[in-house]
Amino acid sequence: MGAGKTTVGGLVADALGRRLRDTDQDVEALTGRTISEIFVDDGEAAFRALERAAVAEALATHDGVLSLGGGAVLDPGTRDLLAGHDVVFLRVGLSDAVKRVGLGSSRPLLLGNVRGRIKALLDERTPIYESVATLSVETDGRTAEDVATEILTALAATA
């Protein structure tokens, strides 16, 4: 969360002449509910299943850049769907993540203690993000433009 998926993803998509699609937005559009409502009413497991379906649909129909929800790769089925695709891990440390997300964030998994929750999520998830990513890029203290340029250069080198 706050790693820069929307900002950097948009810059990368523009440079490639493609569009950015966002699976959080797809889930909300498909269900007509907010992610917070889905978490509260149905729980995280139900959200992950909706998210997996949204990722499958997007990968099948969207020839462009896809922004995944911050916890999408926790789901083994979603991880399987990503195999064979370029997957970029936007690394962000605790301090920059808190600054970007804001201490008042109402995201369901950050409720209560934003800083503490981000730290716990980064500790739990970093190994998973690293295992799924085909490219890992540092974002701390860098502009989104700089991060996007690094991604485009790396993608061009492996194309």
Ligand SMILES: Nc1ncnc2c1ncn2[C@@H]1O[C@H](COP(=O)(O)OP(=O)(O)OP(=O)(O)O)[C@@H](O)[C@H]1O
């Ligand atoms: N490299 C960067 N340096 C500084 N600020 C950044 C950088 N990338 C993004 N930001 C800023 O951080 C905030 C969050 O960025 P963004 O919305 O792109 O993140 P995200 O990963 O899409 O977050 P979300 O979890 O809400 O989907 C925005 O205010 C954005 O302008």
Ligand SMILES: O=C(O)C1=C[C@@H](O)[C@@H](O)[C@H](O)C1
């Ligand atoms: O990190 C997470 O688990 C989440 C991140 C958001 O993108 C949303 O998908 C949702 O709030 C869960």
Ligand SMILES: [Mg+2]
């Ligand atoms: Mg976003």
